[in-house]
Amino acid sequence: xxxxxxxxxxxxxxxxxxxxxxxxxxxxxxxxxxxxxxxxxxxxxxxxxxxxxxxxxxxxxxxxxxxxxxxxxxxxxxxxxxxxxxxxxxxxxxxxxxxxxxxxxxxxxxxxxxxxxxxxxxxxxxxxxxxxxxxxxxxxxxxxxxxxxxxxxxxxxxxxxxxxxxxxxxxxxxxxxxxxxxxxxxxxxxxxxxxxxxxxxxxxxxxxxxxxxxxxxxxxxxxxxxxxxxxxxxxxxxxxxxxxxxxxxxxxxxxxxxxxxxxxxxxxxxxxxxxxxxxxxxxxxxxxxxxxxxxxxxxxxxxxxxxxxxxxxxxxxxxxxxxxxxxxx
Amino acid sequence: xxxxxxxxxxxxxxxxxxxxxxxxxxxxxxxxxxxxxxxxxxxxxxxxxxxxxxxxxxxxxxxxxxxxxxxxxxxxxxxxxxxxxxxxxxxxxxxxxxxxxxxxxxxxxxxxxxxxxxxxxxxxxxxxxxxxxxxxxxxxxxxxxxxxxxxxxxxxxxxxxxxxxxxxxxxxxxxxxxxxxxxxxxxxxxxxxxxxxxxxxxxxxxxxxxxxxxxxxxxxxxxxxxxxxxxxxxxxxxxxxxxxxxxxxxxxxxxxxxxxxxxxxxxxxxxxxxxxxxxxxxxxxxxxxxxxxxxxxxxxxxxxxxxxxxxxxxxxxxxxxxxxxxxxxxxxxxxxxxx
Amino acid sequence: xxxxxxxxxxxxxxxxxxxxxxxxxxxxxxxxxxxxxxxxxxxxxxxxxxxxxxxxxxxxxxxxxxxxxxxxxxxxxxxxxxxxxxxxxxxxxxxxxxxxxxxxxxxxxxxxxxxxxxxxxxxxxxxxxxxxxxxxxxxxxxxxxxxxxxxxxxxxxxxxxxxxxxxxxxxxxxxxxxxxxxxxxxxxxxxxxxxxxxxxxxxxxxxxxxxxxxxxxxxxxxxxxxxxxxxxxxxxxxxxxxxxxxxxxxxxxxxxxxxxxxxxxxxxxxxxxx
Numbered sequence: 001x002x003x004x005x006x007x008x009x010x011x012x013x014x015x016x017x018x019x020x021x022x023x024x025x026x027x028x029x030x031x032x033x034x035x036x037x038x039x040x041x042x043x044x045x046x047x048x049x050x051x052x053x054x055x056x057x058x059x060x061x062x063x064x065x066x067x068x069x070x071x072x073x074x075x076x077x078x079x080x081x082x083x084x085x086x087x088x089x090x091x092x093x094x095x096x097x098x099x100x101x102x103x104x105x106x107x108x109x110x111x112x113x114x115x116x117x118x119x120x121x122x123x124x125x126x127x128x129x130x131x132x133x134x135x136x137x138x139x140x141x142x143x144x145x146x147x148x149x150x151x152x153x154x155x156x157x158x159x160x161x162x163x164x165x166x167x168x169x170x171x172x173x174x175x176x177x178x179x180x181x182x183x184x185x186x187x188x189x190x191x192x193x194x195x196x197x198x199x200x201x202x203x204x205x206x207x208x209x210x211x212x213x214x215x216x217x218x219x220x221x222x223x224x225x226x227x228x229x230x231x232x233x234x235x236x237x238x239x240x241x242x243x244x245x246x247x248x249x250x251x252x253x254x255x256x257x258x259x260x261x262x263x264x265x266x267x268x269x270x271x272x273x274x275x276x277x278x279x280x281x282x283x284x285x286x287x288x289x290x291x292x293x294x295x296x297x298x299x300x301x302x303x304x305x306x307x308x309x310x311x312x313x314x315x316x317x318x319x320x321x322x323x324x325x326x327x328x329x
Numbered sequence: 330x331x332x333x334x335x336x337x338x339x340x341x342x343x344x345x346x347x348x349x350x351x352x353x354x355x356x357x358x359x360x361x362x363x364x365x366x367x368x369x370x371x372x373x374x375x376x377x378x379x380x381x382x383x384x385x386x387x388x389x390x391x392x393x394x395x396x397x398x399x400x401x402x403x404x405x406x407x408x409x410x411x412x413x414x415x416x417x418x419x420x421x422x423x424x425x426x427x428x429x430x431x432x433x434x435x436x437x438x439x440x441x442x443x444x445x446x447x448x449x450x451x452x453x454x455x456x457x458x459x460x461x462x463x464x465x466x467x468x469x470x471x472x473x474x475x476x477x478x479x480x481x482x483x484x485x486x487x488x489x490x491x492x493x494x495x496x497x498x499x500x501x502x503x504x505x506x507x508x509x510x511x512x513x514x515x516x517x518x519x520x521x522x523x524x525x526x527x528x529x530x531x532x533x534x535x536x537x538x539x540x541x542x543x544x545x546x547x548x549x550x551x552x553x554x555x556x557x558x559x560x561x562x563x564x565x566x567x568x569x570x571x572x573x574x575x576x577x578x579x580x581x582x583x584x585x586x587x588x589x590x591x592x593x594x595x596x597x598x599x600x601x602x603x604x605x606x607x608x609x610x611x612x613x614x615x616x617x618x619x620x621x622x623x624x625x626x627x628x629x630x631x632x633x634x635x636x637x638x639x640x641x642x643x644x645x646x647x648x649x650x651x652x653x654x655x656x657x658x659x660x661x662x663x664x665x666x667x668x
Numbered sequence: 669x670x671x672x673x674x675x676x677x678x679x680x681x682x683x684x685x686x687x688x689x690x691x692x693x694x695x696x697x698x699x700x701x702x703x704x705x706x707x708x709x710x711x712x713x714x715x716x717x718x719x720x721x722x723x724x725x726x727x728x729x730x731x732x733x734x735x736x737x738x739x740x741x742x743x744x745x746x747x748x749x750x751x752x753x754x755x756x757x758x759x760x761x762x763x764x765x766x767x768x769x770x771x772x773x774x775x776x777x778x779x780x781x782x783x784x785x786x787x788x789x790x791x792x793x794x795x796x797x798x799x800x801x802x803x804x805x806x807x808x809x810x811x812x813x814x815x816x817x818x819x820x821x822x823x824x825x826x827x828x829x830x831x832x833x834x835x836x837x838x839x840x841x842x843x844x845x846x847x848x849x850x851x852x853x854x855x856x857x858x859x860x861x862x863x864x865x866x867x868x869x870x871x872x873x874x875x876x877x878x879x880x881x882x883x884x885x886x887x888x889x890x891x892x893x894x895x896x897x898x899x900x901x902x903x904x905x906x907x908x909x910x911x912x913x914x915x916x917x918x919x920x921x922x923x924x925x926x927x928x929x930x931x932x933x934x935x936x937x938x939x940x941x942x
Contacts, residue, residue: 062571095572107565112587112662121583122573155663171573368782375783383799487676494931498923500875502882502895503916506902514906606790610879614902624791625883628798640795644787651786 008078008179008211009036009059015072016054016063016235017282026282028054028068031236031319033309034228036179041205041212043222043243045257046232047278052215053103055232056183058082059213060100061090078178096126099177099210101168101185108168109156115140115167116152122174139170143200162193169200179211180204186216198225220261231257234279234289236306240317250316250323252294288321296326362656369652376644381425383640384633385418408438434641435634439627444638447623452642455619457531458608461539463597466546470593471586473547474554478562478585489555493548502610505541509614512537519615538611542604553596557589564588591662598654602647673935680932687925691918695740704731706738706892714908724910726900732910735892736918742893744922746804747874750811751866757812758819759862763855765820766827778824784817790876797885807877807886815869819862830857864937867930871923878919894919 016029029051036042046052057063058070061082075082077098085093094100102108109118119136128135133152140148143166156164165185172180182201186194202225205212216222222229223243231239231254239251249255259272276293285291287302294301300321301307311317320326392408393400409415416424428434434444477489512518519537561567562585570584609621616622620639627635699706704721710729717724723732765777784792796810830836831854839849878895880886887893894915901911 060572062568065568065571091574095574100569100572102565102569108569110566110570110584110588111664113583121575121579125574157664168569171569371779372782372786375779376786379783379787380795383795483672490931490935491680494927495924498871498875498920498927500878500916500919500923502879503898503912503919506898506905506912506916510905510909602786602788605788606876606879609791609794610883613883621791624794625885628794628885631798633798636795636798640787640791643791644783647786647788 006038007035007076008038008040009213010076011035011055011059011073012076013073014055014058014070014075014083016051016058016068017071018066018068025071027071027235027284028281029058029235030072031306031309032073032232033237033317034230034240035313036211036213037314038178039205039209039211040228041202041214041226042228042230043214043216043226044230044232045216045219045222047217049234049278049281050232051235052217052232053183056100056181056213056215060098060181061094095122095172095177096175097178099172099175099180101165101172101180101182103183103185103187109164111156113155114152115154115156115159118167118171119152119174122171126175135174139174140167142173142204143167143170145170160193161189162196165189165197166200169197169204173204173208173210176208177210179213181213181215183215184217185214194221201225219257234284235281236289236319237309237317238290238319240309240311242316245316250318250326251290251320252296252326253290255326256293256295288319296322298322361659365652365655369648373645373648376648377426377429377641378422380637380641380644381422384637385414385421411436434638437627437632437635439630439632439635444634447635448620448638448642451618451620451623454531454617455605455608455612455621456646458535458538458542458611458617458619459601459604461532461535462542462546462604462608463601465539466543466550467597469543469547470550470554474551474558475581475585477551478555478558490552493552496544496548499544501541501545501607502614504544505538505611505614508537508541534615534617538608538615538617541611542607545603545607546600549600550593550596554589554593557592558585561585561589587661591658591664594658594661595651595654598647598650598652601650605643605646677932677935680928680935682932684925684928684930684932687921687928691740691921691925692744694737695744698734698737702731702734702737704734706730706735707890708734714904714911716908717910723914724908726897726908726911727904732897732914735897736894736914738892739894739897739915739918740922742804742887742891743874743877743895743919746807746877747870750808750815750873750877751870753808753812754815754819755862755866758816759823759855759859761816762820762823762862763827763850763858766824766858767831767850767854781817781820781824784814785821787814789814789872790879793876793880794883794885797880802885803888804886804891807880811873811876815873818869819865822865823858823862826858826861827854830854833857864934867926867933871926871930874919874922874926 011032011034014029014032015027016032017025017027019025032051032055034042034044044052044055054063054068057066057068058075059077059082063069070083073083077093082093109115113121116133116136119139120132123132123135123139130138136152137148140151145151145163145166151159151163151167156167159167169180169185180201185201186197189197198221201212201214204210214222214226219229226243229239229241229243230237231241231251233253239249239254241249241254249258253274256272256274260274274293279285279289279292284306285302287300287304288294288297288307291297291301298321307319307321309317309319310323392405392414414421425435432445434448436442437444437447440447473489477485480486509519519534566588567584570580575583605621608619609624611617612619612622613625620642623635624639626632627639704710708730710725710731712721712725713727713729715721715725715729721731721733723736726732726735761777765774768774787795792814793807793810796813797806800806800810836849836853839853844852877886878893878898881893881895882899884899887896889896897915898912898919901908901913901915905912
């Protein structure tokens with residue numbers, strides 16, 4: 001299937017926060033910007049607390065369960081702003097057009113239902129031909145599970161982590177979504193299983209043409225499997241860059257993140273770490289939120305709003321006032 | 330859509346041991362249940378032994394106590410022989426043990442009846458009260474716990490916790506007395522005395538005792554269910570349920586209640602023990618012909634065979650319900666261990 | 669939210685302590701300073717509450733006010749002893765079982781504990797009282813004989829976990845005497861769990877002590893005790909509600925004050941562990 005260069009999802013200056021009674025509104029994400037084309041695989045990286053998961057939930061429409069809401073910006077999905085639609089409309093999109101693979105494979109599947117029942121739940125929402133059982137088996141075949149008859153009768157606790165995550169992917173694929181959101185899908189899985197799951201996601205993208213947003217904190221992994229990398233820091237997009245271009249990052253945070261990769265560290269050399277801690281959620285100073293940890297900071301970094309994301313759309317974009325200077329260093 | 334048939338083959342390492350032997354699951358399940366059953370039987374044997382020992386390790390001669398101070402030495406020896414008290418301890422226990430399987434639990438001196446006969450007559454009333462109490466408590470506790478868990482407002486949770494802990498601290502027999510005073514002598518909703526054993530008719534006599542039992546049962550059940558619901562709500566699969574868009578009823582049952590129920594079900598079986606204690610008091614207050622009232626009467630008339638037999642039956646009921654409770658909990662949620 | 673939880677927990681603890689303190693104070697002062705003695709038989713029988721008899725009089729003309737507060741130390745004292753003995757015995761036996769390596773003793777005593785715990789608490793106590801005879805001391809003995817097994821079960825489970833903790837391993841590696849490890853490291857960590865249970869158990873025991881007397885198996889007359897007073901009053905409750913209601917309220921007051929302390933503590937502890 002050819003990858004059409006057409007915009008599927010476009011996030012523009014998304015702001016997410018919790019309105020709290022008698023207290024200041026807690027802003028978790030502000031200035032999140034990135035886009036996903038049809039059939040594209042986009043990786044979103046950042047430390048914990050950078051708002052990755054909240055962004056995920058904004059796209060899948062489960063924010064309100066936790067009293068969180070989209071407070072500004074647009075989440076355009078096929079020309080429809082997801083931040084404005086009601087629950088009835090969400091019911092038609094969520095889990096149908098937009099699929100979701102949960103964070104932890106171990107806690108993702110419902111522990112009290114057999115795999116067959118979980119697949120049936122996902123399938124009964126969508127039209128299809130053939131019996132429920134044959135459709136469920138087809139899904140398990142799609143995610144390359146063998147001994148399908150046995151697995152169908154089993155409970156999640158009887159499966160290994162990798163198998164569970166395959167089942168979760170199968171459930172998400174039941175409606176053949178246009179986009180699949182995988183929120184750190186390999187957390188808690190060991191490395192070999194992790195790469196199997198990644199291979200599976202790549203194959204799904206290749207064979208079904210599904211766009212995939214892969215949330216991760218592992219820059220190396222994302223760089224390897226995705227077309228495009230979105231770097232998040234303290235609730236803002238700081239850099240969008242095509243994968244393979246990680247040798248030329250322009251934002252100081254990406255530079256630091258890249259330098260701290262184990263896979264490119266010199267054997268025997270010291271591992272570089274990013275100094276300082278990410279700012280606490282919602283406790284951002286004026287100006288750039290990375291300023292306190294930045295090696296390249298200048299006086300004008302401390303004032304005004306967070307720097308805007310500049311650069312050509314679909315190209316290399318950076319949210320740093322001094323990106324040009326850094327590039328030449 | 331073309332489903333990719335070329336499999337890299339890597340996933341073979343993932344296939345867990347259970348999958349290789351298809352029948353292993355069922356075998357493991359059977360072994361687990363069997364193991365739990367064996368444990369119940371061992372505990373049941375202990376229950377019988379302890380109930381049996383009560384009479385034999387009592388300070389003073391129970392026969393002398395039962396017959397009173399003016400009994401002749403001859404009469405006491407006759408009674409001792411009749412109860413087999415002159416034989417060695419273990420022989421006595423063996424006879425009691427074998428007697429149990431032929432329905433012989435001893436003989437009541439006071440009422441001149443077989444203990445097994447007394448139990449058979451009075452047990453149904455007690456069981457009925459327990460079933461009504463537990464059933465009513467479940468009907469009340471589930472909606473209470475669900476609505477508190479779903480409200481997510483700290484004030485509601487605070488009120489819930491305070492109210493339940495106060496309710497737990499109230500003595501059931503005092504509440505029963507107040508209830509009898511209010512519903513019996515003011516509203517005439519409860520017959521002051523008497524009993525009629527047929528099913529729908531006996532509810533007239535039993536609803537108030539069951540309600541009083543609920544003052545203890547509902548707080549405990551709803552608190553445990555509430556805290557497991559709160560744990561469940563934080564789990565990721567709940568999110569999956571929302572995203573799958575399952576129907577409301579299915580969501581409440583499969584994604585909230587069922588994963589949270591196991592601790593509560595296991596607890597209910599444990600609560601049956603507490604319930605029996607409460608029921609004994611209720612039977613005395615409401616003059617219901619249950620086995621608890623028989624026990625109290627037997628204690629005051631020193632009818633030891635009845636005390637021994639009814640205490641043992643209560644022990645068996647608890648052992649049995651905790652076995653069933655563990656099993657049910659396991660069937661509801663396979664993560665529960667049958668230990 | 670956590671701060672709020674701690675504040676609410678502290679409020680509950682203080683409320684409970686104040687309620688309990690007031691009751692103990694009255695239990696001390698009323699018998700010492702009151703006009704009437706608890707067992708003093710008067711000529712005014714079944715008098716309703718008045719300025720003369722605050723809570724009225726019972727069928728023998730005894731002042732219920734004096735009797736309710738004379739019973740404070742009887743009820744609470746019996747219950748405290750009835751909790752402390754099983755707490756101590758159960759914690760020690762359970763801990764020893766938990767750390768012992770002798771599998772035969774372990775499974776034997778373990779199943780004995782399960783066997784005792786299988787009996788409904790009140791039923792077993794009633795049966796024991798039947799064989800031991802009535803009176804305060806046999807209530808305490810009966811409760812202890814039944815209740816230690818519950819503490820032992822908690823302590824055993826906990827001791828198995830504590831025994832594998834790093835600090836115990838460390839103490840062992842450092843070559844401390846086993847008795848020192850037991851008393852310094854294991855018992856304190858096991859008993860934190862059993863002590864927490866003891867507080868909620870205290871409520872159960874207070875009610876059980878009163879219930880035994882209510883069933884006529886507890887204290888011997890004319891001892892003033894709430895359960896016995898409620899029972900005496902129950903016969904005439906339609907004529908004279910005050911005979912049962914006041915001792916019953918005193919019992920509720922005691923139970924609720926302990927419940928408040930227990931609830932508050934669990935709130936503060938939960939907040940602390942988060």
